[in-house]
Amino acid sequence: MDDDIYSSQASFELAIEKMVNEERWDDVGGYLRQACLLYPDLVGDIHNGLLEAAQYYERGGNSVEQAWCYHDLGSWYLEETKGEIAVQWLEKSKLLFQKLGKTPGAKEGLESTKSELKRILSEKPFLPKKSNPKKWKSTVQTHYPGENDDPTDIPAILMTLGAILALLSIIPTYITLNFFGIAAFFSLCSGGLIIFMVGFIRFIKIKFNK
Numbered sequence: 001m002d003d004d005i006y007s008s009q010a011s012f013e014l015a016i017e018k019m020v021n022e023e024r025w026d027d028v029g030g031y032l033r034q035a036c037l038l039y040p041d042l043v044g045d046i047h048n049g050l051l052e053a054a055q056y057y058e059r060g061g062n063s064v065e066q067a068w069c070y071h072d073l074g075s076w077y078l079e080e081t082k083g084e085i086a087v088q089w090l091e092k093s094k095l096l097f098q099k100l101g102k103t104p105g106a107k108e109g110l111e112s113t114k115s116e117l118k119r120i121l122s123e124k125p126f127l128p129k130k131s132n133p134k135k136w137k138s139t140v141q142t143h144y145p146g147e148n149d150d151p152t153d154i155p156a157i158l159m160t161l162g163a164i165l166a167l168l169s170i171i172p173t174y175i176t177l178n179f180f181g182i183a184a185f186f187s188l189c190s191g192g193l194i195i196f197m198v199g200f201i202r203f204i205k206i207k208f209n210k
Contacts, residue, residue: 025060158199
């Protein structure tokens with residue numbers, strides 16, 4: 001009988017249709033489930049096939065086999081590397097087995113489902129492996145204004161600038177010795193000396209305040 005039902009797509013569909021018309025819900029669920037597990041080409045969509053089998057079992061009041069269909073769905077999704085969905089169906093199977101309590105077959109189904117869930121959740125083959133991100137360290141030396149600056153830098157710059165101006169003051173005297181040349185000499189020389197002294201005084205204050 002079974003060989004005839006599974007011999008072709010046409011014979012399988014005719015047999016299922018006949019059992020549905022006769023309201024043989026357990027038989028419909030059983031043949032559908034077996035086809036999903038052993039003859040998937042006859043069913044096409046395994047997900048819908050197992051769900052349909054579970055619905056027929058439910059209509060026939062066979063909750064144990066209904067829970068096994070959920071278990072099979074979880075196993076199938078795991079094979080399809082869709083582990084998160086597999087866990088959802090296995091959890092649904094476990095809850096139904098727990099609800100059935102001491103119903104014959106429920107204890108074995110519950111133990112099998114729990115074992116499968118434990119294995120999946122411990123191994124988590126469906127989750128990508130997490131890699132510890134490498135700590136990135138900058139190799140560029142950064143320096144911001146005011147960070148670790150030498151306080152004597154500015155006085156040193158003023159002293160240098162003042163000395164340069166004082167030295168430049170002799171240039172006008174080489175060009176001309178008239179009033180403008182002498183005035184330029186004294187202006188540059190006095191200005192340079194003033195700037196030099198300001199820098200020098202600040203330098204001394206910084207050194208003595210340390």
